[in-house]
Amino acid sequence: MDRFLIEGGRPLNGEVRISGAKNAALPLLAATLLASTPVTLRNVPDLKDVSTLIKLIRGMGVTITRDGDTVTVDTSTLNSQFAPYELVKTMRASILVLGPLLARYHDAKVSLPGGCAIGSRPVDLHLKAMTALGAEVTVENGYVHASVGGRLKGSRIQFELVTVGGTQNALTAAVLAEGTTIIDNAAREPEVTDLAHMLVKMGARIEGIGSDTLTVHGVEQLQGCEYPVIADRIETGSYLAAAAMTGGKIRTTHTDPSLLEAVLQKFEEMGAVVTTGPDWIELDMQGKRPRAVNFRTLPHPAFPTDMQAQLMAVNTIAEGTGTIIETIFENRYMHVPELSRMGAHIQVDGHTAIVSGVEQLQAAPVMATDLRASMSLVLAALAAKGQTCIDRIYHIDRGYERIEAKLTQLGASIQRVAG
Ligand code: EPZ
Numbered sequence: 001m002d003r004f005l006i007e008g009g010r011p012l013n014g015e016v017r018i019s020g021a022k023n024a025a026l027p028l029l030a031a032t033l034l035a036s037t038p039v040t041l042r043n044v045p046d047l048k049d050v051s052t053l054i055k056l057i058r059g060m061g062v063t064i065t066r067d068g069d070t071v072t073v074d075t076s077t078l079n080s081q082f083a084p085y086e087l088v089k090t091m092r093a094s095i096l097v098l099g100p101l102l103a104r105y106h107d108a109k110v111s112l113p114g115g116c117a118i119g120s121r122p123v124d125l126h127l128k129a130m131t132a133l134g135a136e137v138t139v140e141n142g143y144v145h146a147s148v149g150g151r152l153k154g155s156r157i158q159f160e161l162v163t164v165g166g167t168q169n170a171l172t173a174a175v176l177a178e179g180t181t182i183i184d185n186a187a188r189e190p191e192v193t194d195l196a197h198m199l200v201k202m203g204a205r206i207e208g209i210g211s212d213t214l215t216v217h218g219v220e221q222l223q224g225c226e227y228p229v230i231a232d233r234i235e236t237g238s239y240l241a242a243a244a245m246t247g248g249k250i251r252t253t254h255t256d257p258s259l260l261e262a263v264l265q266k267f268e269e270m271g272a273v274v275t276t277g278p279d280w281i282e283l284d285m286q287g288k289r290p291r292a293v294n295f296r297t298l299p300h301p302a303f304p305t306d307m308q309a310q311l312m313a314v315n316t317i318a319e320g321t322g323t324i325i326e327t328i329f330e331n332r333y334m335h336v337p338e339l340s341r342m343g344a345h346i347q348v349d350g351h352t353a354i355v356s357g358v359e360q361l362q363a364a365p366v367m368a369t370d371l372r373a374s375m376s377l378v379l380a381a382l383a384a385k386g387q388t389c390i391d392r393i394y395h396i397d398r399g400y401e402r403i404e405a406k407l408t409q410l411g412a413s414i415q416r417v418a419g
Contacts, residue, residue: 154179
């Protein structure tokens with residue numbers, strides 16, 4: 001398993017180009033299954049999760065070509081609506097093919113994703129949404145089998161809690177349903193909005209995009225289109241955190257400040273100077289130590305759970321004490337024991353973590369447990385004294401494109417060691 005060796009203590013400075021968002025690219029790729037003619041996606045990041053989903057869709061007979069950051073999907077050769085356990089178990093977002101397959105081909109068999117490092121993460125709400133649209137859904141031998149005799153029927157879907165993937169599956173199912181569907185308590189994450197915009201470009205009729213009530217008037221057919229994936233707001237926030245962590249100054253480009261207002265506000269509270277333009281964000285820590293901040297993770301537009309670990313890392317070296325409350329996932333503090341090995345002072349009680357900043361973290365051998373937890377360890381290592389070895393970095397390759405190259409360009413000493 002590959003490891004990172006990071007020599008800490010250098011302020012990071014410079015410019016970094018942000019990639020397309022993993023969490024937008026995955027639902028967009030799944031939604032290409034709805035189109036009768038080829039779809040071309042641009043700004044698709046080259047990440048493990050993206051290639052897993054491409055493999056899964058290719059396994060259904062679909063023709064997919066990739067040229068740099070452009071991916072073209074032609075569904076005319078599709079010959080199966082089956083998503084096997086072997087692939088789904090490696091990536092939960094595979095469940096996103098359920099809505100499109102059911103809507104267009106009226107039948108789908110998709111493996112149930114298992115639990116994962118950040119919690120049990122059930123898909124019950126996805127299945128309820130499919131049932132509300134008239135599908136017969138059974139779960140047997142670890143597989144979801146959903147089918148409908150003819151088109152799905154428009155209906156009212158009321159999500160009891162905000163679910164990003166559930167909203168995406170409901171949306172991609174409802175667009176080809178007969179009649180109107182109203183999705184209440186819909187997720188408003190930018191990656192849901194991005195999906196809705198692409199569906200509209202394909203010919204779907206959706207009202208309320210960006211709000212928590214989506215009204216979908218079903219159409220009979222959707223066409224292919226060309227569509228660019230939005231910038232990765234979490235990758236953006238992670239590089240800005242690297243500047244905050246090391247007292248440096250980093251400009252992220254090809255991004256969008258409107259996607260991460262709650263995060264930028266926290267960086268300002270930390271004492272960073274944040275400046276923005278239409279497609280860039282710069283964070284200047286001016287060599288200062290950050291001030292600790294309190295925050296609570298909540299659905300968009302509030303503070304995102306996918307930035308919790310990274311801001312916790314900054315809090316570990318901040319002046320003062322910061323209280324963090326994780327409300328989205330039940331077990332998203334796996335990075336705490338690893339950060340503690342590096343000298344961080346963190347106390348966890350249920351969903352609350354209290355972080356008392358220390359002046360200096362120390363290098364230590366640590367282990368990555370999930371994607372964002374891994375990034376928090378990279379951040380800690382960038383600020384720590386000595387050489388940190390981070391094991392199991394395959395987690396980070398799922399969501400951060402060319403991370404060593406990008407960090408090296410910013411002045412970090414980071415090396416990948418194969419093992
Ligand atoms: C998406 O996961 C993201 N993944 C996650 O990013 C992100 O953390 C999460 O949204 C929250 O913003 C992708 O977009 C591919 P949810 P998703 O359904 O859709 C519970 C990362 O690091 N729930 O909004 O799976 C669930 O257990 C990843 O890039 C049910 O109970 O998240 C969780 O507690 C990790 N039943 C909460 O809802 C359901 O049927 C929110 O989950 C569905 C969800």
